[in-house]
Amino acid sequence: MMEQQVSSILIRYQADPGSIIAILQDVQEEFSYLPPPALKMISKELALPLSRVLSLATFYKAFSLTPKGKHPVHVCLGTACHVRGAQLVLEKFERDLGLKTGETSADRNFSLDAVRCVGCCGLAPVVMVGEDVHGKVSPAKIAGLINKYKK
Numbered sequence: 741m742m743e744q745q746v747s748s749i750l751i752r753y754q755a756d757p758g759s760i761i762a763i764l765q766d767v768q769e770e771f772s773y774l775p776p777p778a779l780k781m782i783s784k785e786l787a788l789p790l791s792r793v794l795s796l797a798t799f800y801k802a803f804s805l806t807p808k809g810k811h812p813v814h815v816c817l818g819t820a821c822h823v824r825g826a827q828l829v830l831e832k833f834e835r836d837l838g839l840k841t842g843e844t845s846a847d848r849n850f851s852l853d854a855v856r857c858v859g860c861c862g863l864a865p866v867v868m869v870g871e872d873v874h875g876k877v878s879p880a881k882i883a884g885l886i887n888k889y890k891k
């Protein structure tokens with residue numbers, strides 16, 4: 741099953757080693773992380789050393805080697821967000837979700853990560869849940885935000 745999905749991604753890019761980043765992005769999108777067997781398959785099919793594939797997979801923050809939740813929560817800790825209380829927002833998410841930063845819930849519904857500047861500093865502090873951007877987030881708003889995605 742996974743093999744077929746990775747295979748169709750590789751076919752889409754004609755197994756071009758120059759498309760490695762796009763291939764990794766598509767695999768990440770498909771599985772919400774980069775499963776180790778997929779990385780081995782990519783390495784083999786593109787004739788790239790596994791160490792090269794792994795170094796790209798670990799270099800870019802957008803990639804994850806561990807499964808992420810259906811609703812990945814990214815709390816921005818960039819400077820603008822930090823000075824507006826992002827650390828308190830992150831700590832409240834940790835308490836409310838019962839997760840530490842970097843973890844995924846047992847039901848795979850949520851994962852929690854801290855990121856650096858997501859490019860909307862005017863809305864600081866900013867939280868992204870999947871593709872949704874939430875600005876001016878305060879600890880008081882977090883329970884409601886989580887409930888919205890539980891439904």
Ligand code: FES
Nearest residue numbers: 816818821860861
């Ligand atoms: S610092 Fe958070 S969006 Fe820029």
